[in-house]
Amino acid sequence: MENPVQFVHWLRSVAPYIHAFRGKTFVVAFPGELVMAGALPVLAQDLSLLHALGIKIVIVHGSRPQVAEQLALRSVEGAFHNGIRITDTAALECSKEAAGELRLDIEAAFSQGLPNTPMAHSAIRIISGNFVTAKPIGIVGGVDFQLTGIARKVAYETIHRILDAGNLVLLGPLGFSPTGEAFNLTMEDVAVSAASALRADKLIFISETPMMVDQDNDEIRELSFMQAEQELKAGYLPLDSAFYLEHAIKASRGGVPRIHIVPYKMDGSALLELFTHDGVGTMVSSENLESLREATIEDVGGIIKLIEPLEADGTLVKRGRELIEREINYFSVIEHDGVIFGCAALYPFPFEKMAEMACLTVNPEVQSQGDGERILKHLEKRARRAGFHSLFVLTTRTAHWFLKRGFVSASVDDLPKDRQKMYNWQRKSLVLIKQL
Numbered sequence: 001m002e003n004p005v006q007f008v009h010w011l012r013s014v015a016p017y018i019h020a021f022r023g024k025t026f027v028v029a030f031p032g033e034l035v036m037a038g039a040l041p042v043l044a045q046d047l048s049l050l051h052a053l054g055i056k057i058v059i060v061h062g063s064r065p066q067v068a069e070q071l072a073l074r075s076v077e078g079a080f081h082n083g084i085r086i087t088d089t090a091a092l093e094c095s096k097e098a099a100g101e102l103r104l105d106i107e108a109a110f111s112q113g114l115p116n117t118p119m120a121h122s123a124i125r126i127i128s129g130n131f132v133t134a135k136p137i138g139i140v141g142g143v144d145f146q147l148t149g150i151a152r153k154v155a156y157e158t159i160h161r162i163l164d165a166g167n168l169v170l171l172g173p174l175g176f177s178p179t180g181e182a183f184n185l186t187m188e189d190v191a192v193s194a195a196s197a198l199r200a201d202k203l204i205f206i207s208e209t210p211m212m213v214d215q216d217n218d219e220i221r222e223l224s225f226m227q228a229e230q231e232l233k234a235g236y237l238p239l240d241s242a243f244y245l246e247h248a249i250k251a252s253r254g255g256v257p258r259i260h261i262v263p264y265k266m267d268g269s270a271l272l273e274l275f276t277h278d279g280v281g282t283m284v285s286s287e288n289l290e291s292l293r294e295a296t297i298e299d300v301g302g303i304i305k306l307i308e309p310l311e312a313d314g315t316l317v318k319r320g321r322e323l324i325e326r327e328i329n330y331f332s333v334i335e336h337d338g339v340i341f342g343c344a345a346l347y348p349f350p351f352e353k354m355a356e357m358a359c360l361t362v363n364p365e366v367q368s369q370g371d372g373e374r375i376l377k378h379l380e381k382r383a384r385r386a387g388f389h390s391l392f393v394l395t396t397r398t399a400h401w402f403l404k405r406g407f408v409s410a411s412v413d414d415l416p417k418d419r420q421k422m423y424n425w426q427r428k429s430l431v432l433i434k435q436l
Contacts, residue, residue, distance in 0.1 A: 012305070013363075013365060014275045015305075016302070016305070016338075016339045016340075017274060017275045017339065018053055018275075020338050020339065021050075021053065021054070021055050021201075021274070022053060022054035022055065023054055023055075023056070024055055024056065024201040024202070025055075025056040025058065025163065025198055025199070025200045025201055025202075026050065026055055026056070026057055026058070026200060026201065026202045026203075026204060027058045027059075027060060027191055027194050027195040027198065027200045027202070027203045027204070028047060028057060028058070028059055028060070028204045028206065028270065029059075029060035029061070029062070029187055029188065029190075029191035029203070029204070029205050029206070030043065030059075030060075030061060030062065030187075030205070030206040030207075030264065031061075031062035031064060031065075031187060031206075031207065031208050032061070032062045032063045032064050032065045032066045032067075032098070032102065032187075033062075033064070033065055033208040033264075034206060034208065034264045035061070035066070035102060035105060036065050036066070037264070037265075039264055040105065040106065040109050041109050041112065042267065042268070043109075043206065043264070043270070044106070044109035044110050044112070046268060046270050046271050047059065047110075047168070047270070048110065048124055049271070050270075050271075050274075051124060051168060056163040056164075057163075057168045057169075058159065058163070058168070058169045058170075058171065058194055058195075058198065058200070059106065059126070059168060059169065059170045059171065060170075060171045060172075060173075060187055060190050060191040060194060061102055061103075061106060061170070061171075061172060061173070061187060062173055062186070062187030062188075063095065063098040063099055063102055063172070063173050063187075064085070064187075066098035066101065066102060067085070067091065067094045067095050067098045069098075070093075070094035070097050070098055071090070071091060071094050074090060074094070076090050076091070076094075078091065081140075081143045081145070083239060083240075083243050084137075084145065084148060084186060085148055085184060085186075086143070086144070086145050086146060086148060087145065087146050087147040087148040087183075087184040088146050088147065089147070091147070091184065092147045092182065092183075092184055095173070095174065095184045096174065096182065099172040099173060099174050102172065103128055103170065103172060106126065106170060107126055107170075110124050110126050110168065111124075124167075124168060125166075125167040125168070126167065126168040126169070126170050127162050127167050127168070127169055127170065128169070128170040128171070128172065129158075130155075130176050131154060131155040131158060131159055131169070131171060132151050132153075132154055132155075132171060132174070132175040132176070132185070132190060132193070132194075133151070133152045133153040133154075133155075133175060133176060133177065133178065134149035134150060134151055134152055134174075134175025134176060134177060134183040134185055135149055135150060135152045135177060135183070136148070136149050136183060137149060137150055147181075147182075147183055147184055148183065148184050148185075149175050149177075149183025149184065149185055150175075150185065150189055151175055151185060151189055151190055151193035151194075152175070153197075154193050154194050154197035154198070156194075156197040156198050156199075159194075159198060160198065171190050171191075171194055172190075173185045173186060173187050173190055175190070188205070188243065188244065188247040189247070191203060191205065191247070191251075192247050192250045192251045192254060192256075193254075195251050195254070195256045195259075196251060196254030196255055196256060199255060200256055201256075201257060201258065202256070202257070202258045202259070202260065202274075203248070203251050203256050203258070203259045203260070204259075204260045204262060204270060204273070204274075205244055205247075205248070205259070205260065205261045205262065206262055206264045206269065206270060207240075207244055207261055207262065207263060207264065207281075208240070208263075208264065209238070209240045209241045209244060209261070209263065210263055210265075211263055211280070211281065211282065212237065212241050212245070212261065212282045214231070214236075215234070215236050220282050221278060221279065221282065221283065222282070222283050222284075222285065223282065223283070223284050223285070224284075224285055224286075225249065225252045225253075225284065225285065225286050228245055228248060228249050228252070228284045229249055231245065232245050232246060232249065241261075244261045245261070245282075245284070248261060248284040249284065251284075252284055252285070252286045255286075256286070257285065257286050258283060258284075258285055258286075259283065259284040259285075260273050260274075260279070260281050260282070260283050260284075261281050261282045261283075261284075262279075262280060262281030262282075263280070263281060266280055269281065276365075277336065277341065277363070277365050291334070291335050292332065292333075292334045292335075292374055292375065292378050293332065293333065293335070294329075294331070294332050294333075294382075295328050295329075295331035295332060295333045295343065296328065297325065297328055299328070299331070299333050299335075299340060299343075300321065300324050300325055300328060302333070302335075302339070302340030302343075303324055303331060303333065303340065303343050304321060304324065305340075306340055306341075306342070306343055306361050306363060307319070307343070307359060307361050310361055314396075315396070315397055316359060316361070317424070317427075319359070327345065327347075330345040330346055330347055330348075331343055331344070331345045331346075331359070332344055332345075332346070332375060332378055332379060332382065334362075334371050334374065334375055341362065341363040341365075341371060342361060342362040342363065342371045342372065342374075342375050343359060343360075343361055343375070344357055344358070344359055344360040344361070344375045344376070344379055345357070345358045345359045346358075346379045346382050346383060348386060348388070349416035349418060349419060351416070351417075352416040352417075353387065353388050353389040353390070354388060354389070354390050354391070354392060354415075354416050355379075355383045355386070355388040355390075355391050355392075356391075356392055356393065356394070356419065357376070357379050357391055357392070357393050358393070358394070360372065360375060360376070360393070360398075362375070372401070373405065376405060379391070380434075380436060383436055384436050388436060389435065389436055390433055390434065390435050390436055391433070391434045391436055392410070392414075392415065392431060392432060392433040392434070393407065393431075393432050394423075394429035394430070394431055394432075395429055395430055395432065396427055396428070396429050396430070399430045399432060402432045402434075403432065405434075406434045407432035407433060407434040408432065408433060408434070409430065409431070409432060410431045410432060410433045411431060412431055414431060414433060415431060
């Protein structure tokens with residue numbers, strides 16, 4: 001192993017995600033273009049890894065380029081309206097052929113069991129069936145979509161039983177009516193319907209579109225439900241990206257907490273999206289993903305993981321779990337998507353109207369994003385609300401950071417009397433004070 005320290009750091013950084021995702025249900029949808037690009041084997045390995053981590057996976061595939069190929073072989077030209085195929089009898093037959101071939105390709109990809117891959121020695125079973133009931137779109141705006149349909153019902157109870165048995169579920173872009181008719185569906189519609197019916201924790205579109213950018217050409221990493229609606233209404237997104245965002249909004253309305261739109265052209269994009277702080281795609285959430293709040297007893301484990309490396313190298317004074325549990329009411333944390341990325345404590349000295357800020361820590365992966373300053377401002381507000389007139393810190397390594405933010409150098413004699421008694425002369429911490 002070239003860099004064992006880096007490996008250990010990486011493993012520790014992804015551990016909170018692994019813990020948070022275990023037992024959760026993810027719907028992963030990808031277009032036929034991904035298969036055409038030869039990316040299916042790698043995606044199958046990545047999804048197998050998620051399955052091995054205890055995540056329940058439902059796969060939804062598209063087939064648009066494969067259907068186009070079949071139509072071309074028959075010298076039939078395809079017809080679309082608003083990005084949706086108008087399915088006549090010939091197009092439906094081509095859709096059936098394409099879906100059948102893709103299903104076999106996907107099943108084969110999950111059966112490869114290659115050595116030195118996440119699928120080594122795996123015996124993954126992928127189950128497909130008539131799980132989607134559909135109805136025709138009908139005539140919309142004077143356009144008859146013929147045999148193109150929309151999902152009406154998903155057999156979520158059956159799918160849950162299959163997932164609970166340790167299997168993956170595969171849904172194709174076809175649905176069936178109670179009278180036995182088949183309808184051609186869009187992959188996006190099936191994915192949204194399945195995620196909503198299953199109450200999935202995440203819907204992940206592995207898309208052929210590049211990373212979304214706004215009108216200033218800045219990458220769009222995260223959007224709330226309402227922000228996504230605003231971006232869609234602005235009308236500047238390319239048609240394909242807008243189509244994905246429209247369905248992400250539908251999924252959010254349907255109760256799916258997180259929807260990700262991830263470009264498939266980056267190797268391992270699904271894993272990078274799920275197990276890194278910023279991800280590599282666009283995430284739409286039904287709520288604000290990040291919260292800066294006062295800590296609760298449930299946050300103790302996250303705080304310990306965050307501060308342990310700094311305690312080990314001497315940056316912070318060591319605190320045991322029992323001490324943090326006793327003092328948890330003094331702590332504030334910054335949380336992103338269920339993972340704690342920063343913390344600090346505010347210790348009161350009421351007699352002198354002073355408060356100490358201690359244990360200010362931000363995950364190294366996100367230190368350039370201003371979380372430390374946000375925590376500082378949050379604690380300043382806490383201190384003001386409590387009636388304190390000044391805030392002080394004791395630091396051995398980050399004095400310049402505090403000096404830039406309004407703190408001034410002071411002496412031990414300027415500390416509250418009780419804090420002077422606890423001062424550690426061996427550490428020789430610098431004393432910095434800020435008037436509030």
